[in-house]
Amino acid sequence: MNAMTILKQLMSQASGGQAGSGGGTDVNRMVGELASQFKGGGSKSGGSGGIDVKSLLGGGAVGLMLGSKRGRKMGGKALKYGALAGVGVLAWKAYQNYQAQAAGQVPDNTQQGQPLEQLQGSAQEQRGLEILQAMIMAARADGHVDANERALLTQEIEKLGPDDEMHTWIQQQFDAPLDANALAKTADSPQASREIYIVSAVMIDEQNPMERAWLDQLANALRLEPALARELEQQVHVAAGV
Template sequence: MNAMNILKQLMNQASGSQPGTGGGTDINRMVGNLASQFGGGGSGGSGSGGIDVKSLLGGGAVGLMLGSKRGRNMGGKALKYGALAGVGVLAWKAYQNYQAQSSGPVADNARQGQPLEQLQGSAQDQRGLEILQAMIMAARADGHVDANERALLTQEIEKLGPDDELHAWIQQQFDAPLDANALARSADSPQASREIYIVSAVMIDDQNPMERAWLDQLANALTLEPALARELEKQVQVAAGV
């Protein structure tokens, strides 16, 4: 399945390089720093730390997932969606901050798994599926994806060119029950769990009780420490310059 190709296009929809479009974190710089930590170059999965708000509000698959067609007040919240372009590096930074503040034993980084931007080949494709699944479930968390909206979203995703296998998989995600435990089981590493959570935090409106409840349920299913979950959400805000 061409999952990473689709995910990268979705990330590009959520990110931009226009001057003055916000973004408090230089994602490209962070990816470069991360690459030096892991001894390799980035795989091209990330974009700019800014956000092209005009493109986002204009529609596209990400715009529909984020609920712009439901009349959600995007306002300043739109800025945080640029974090989608650096989900792996932001999740890793949150983990580092959490470890620095923790009084417990230092975890073995080698067992944490690599960030999305550092993965290659089938490992990156698998992580891409996990993140796409998290995005779709978060988009459904408020229970308002009706048949018409699903048709519109499917149409926008089709424009991105999914292969037949991925197309069928995406439709299955819309039909599947909202199950935080099932999503958590798909995580292939602790880093994957953090990325699943951070992309979900990006997608939801935490002022919506149903969406906030979904995020809390997911944190529990992923067995994230409350302090780590807070740090992951903080990184979303930092990336938005909030």
């Protein structure tokens, strides 16, 4: 399956020229800083950081998954979608902050797993599948992905060039029950769990009770400490500058 090919294009849809937008986190810079913490690591971010709100909400697979045509407001809520371009970096930063606040100690990198941007080959492909699954489930969390929306979303995803196996897998994700425990079991490391949560936090509208409930269920399924879950959500807002 070509999961990372699809994910990188989705990240690209959610990225744009934040460097000149005044505010928010420079995701590219964070990727570069993170690379120095891992031996042999290089910056391989799937996007350029930031977000072009108009292009995001105007269409494309990400725009449809975010349910823009159901009336979500632009501004802060839209800006946070730029965090998709640096999901691994932001999840790792949240972990570092959480550890520093909880114990005042430097985190032990060796037991956590690497961020998405530092993985390569089959390991990155597997993590990409986990993140894509989280994105699709979060998009379905409000229960409003009807047959017409699914057809439109499938059409947009097809434009990204999924191979046959990937196409079948994506359709399976739309048919599968919304099961936070099943999603949590796909996580291959603590870092993967944090990335699954943070991408879900990006996708949901926290003002929607059903979507907020999904995020809370996921935090429990992933066995995230409440303080860590809050820090992960905070990183999404920091990245958006809101």
